[in-house]
Amino acid sequence: MAKTTKGKVVISSEVPGELRGRLDARAKEENRSRSEVIGRAIRFYLEYAEVEKANGIPRPKKGKGK
Numbered sequence: 001m002a003k004t005t006k007g008k009v010v011i012s013s014e015v016p017g018e019l020r021g022r023l024d025a026r027a028k029e030e031n032r033s034r035s036e037v038i039g040r041a042i043r044f045y046l047e048y049a050e051v052e053k054a055n056g057i058p059r060p061k062k063g064k065g066k
Contacts, residue, residue: 027037 023034023037027034030037032040
């Protein structure tokens, strides 16, 4: 993770392209930066979302002829 000022770090994630437009629209509506909106969303998720356990480790698909 790349460090920035004030003890913050940069975290990256791949998301569907349509989210960028939605994030930017919300940021404009709230007069915030995209980064602020993402940070608020992450904090909200970590505080209020229910924990969902993953369905274990998926088994690899067998190749042809196996």
